[in-house]
Amino acid sequence: xxxxxxxxxxxxxxxxxxxxxxxxxxxxxxxxxxxxxxxxxxxxxxxxxxxxxxxxxxxxxxxxxxxxxxxxxxxxxxxxxxxxxxxxxxxxxxxxxxxxxxxxxxxxxxxxxxxxxxxxxxxxxxxxxxxxxxxxxxxxxxxxxxxxxxxxxxxxxxxxxxxxxxxxxxxxx
Numbered sequence: 397x398x399x400x401x402x403x404x405x406x407x408x409x410x411x412x413x414x415x416x417x418x419x420x421x422x423x424x425x426x427x428x429x430x431x432x433x434x435x436x437x438x439x440x441x442x443x444x445x446x447x448x449x450x451x452x453x454x455x456x457x458x459x460x461x462x463x464x465x466x467x468x469x470x471x472x473x474x475x476x477x478x479x480x481x482x483x484x485x486x487x488x489x490x491x492x493x494x495x496x497x498x499x500x501x502x503x504x505x506x507x508x509x510x511x512x513x514x515x516x517x518x519x520x521x522x523x524x525x526x527x528x529x530x531x532x533x534x535x536x537x538x539x540x541x542x543x544x545x546x547x548x549x550x551x552x553x554x555x556x557x558x559x560x561x562x563x564x565x566x567x568x569x
Contacts, residue, residue, distance in 0.1 A: 397424070397431050397432065397434055397435070397453075398434070398435040398436070399414070399417055399418045399421055399435070399436050399438060400437045401414050401417050401438040401440065402437070402438070402439055402557075403439075403441070404439060404440070405441045405442050407440050407442035407447070409440055416473060417438050417473055420473055420474065420477045421436050421453075421477065423477055423481070424453070424477075424480065424481070427484050428453075428457075428484075430455055430456045430457075434453055434454065434455050434456075435454075436451060437451070437452045437557065438473075439451075439557055440472075443536070446465045446467050446472075447467070447468065447472050448463065448465045449462075449464050449465075449466075449472040449475075449476045450462070450463045450476075450557070451477075451480060452557070453480065458483070458484065460480045460483055460484070462475075462476040462480050462483070463476070463479075464476045520541070520542060520543035520550060522543045522544070523542050523544075523545055524544075524545050524546075525551075525553065525563060527545075528542040528551070529561060532553055532555070538555045539552060539554040540552070540553045540554075549565060549567070551563050551564060551565050551566060552564040552566075
């Protein structure tokens with residue numbers, strides 16, 4: 397697996413950060429059939445009270461993505477790898493249950509059912525994309541849900557890994 401590690405928000409990954417990420421991602425070697433042909437993108441961000449690690453691995457069978465926040469960058473990397481392993485486990489279980497096929501490979505990880513631990517209520521105010529970007533940046537979030545002033549549809553604005561912005565425009569069926 398190739399590992400691409402980048403820093404954002406003023407964080408510059410050290411050589412030891414890179415080596416640690418590569419070592420931890422090596423755990424996935426036995427469970428991803430196309431391990432040698434994939435590139436893991438690790439984005440490390442620093443905030444006032446914590447570090448945030450986002451790992452994305454586009455594999456041929458499954459898109460793996462994990463995001464973890466912790467005071468320690470190494471703990472955040474560990475948490476992200478744990479989440480990735482659980483994702484593969486769930487994928488294996490669903491693939492076997494629904495399709496009667498074997499999953500990617502089995503893991504010896506005890507899986508917990510995902511639980512909603514927090515729920516928020518939003519009152520959407522009509523705004524432009526530019527106003528939504530301002531609101532998102534003011535909140536310090538990576539995404540923002542808003543009501544588009546022109547179309548009157550609910551949209552999701554998010555910060556891309558390359559530092560740009562993108563909008564998901566919704567349609568009602």
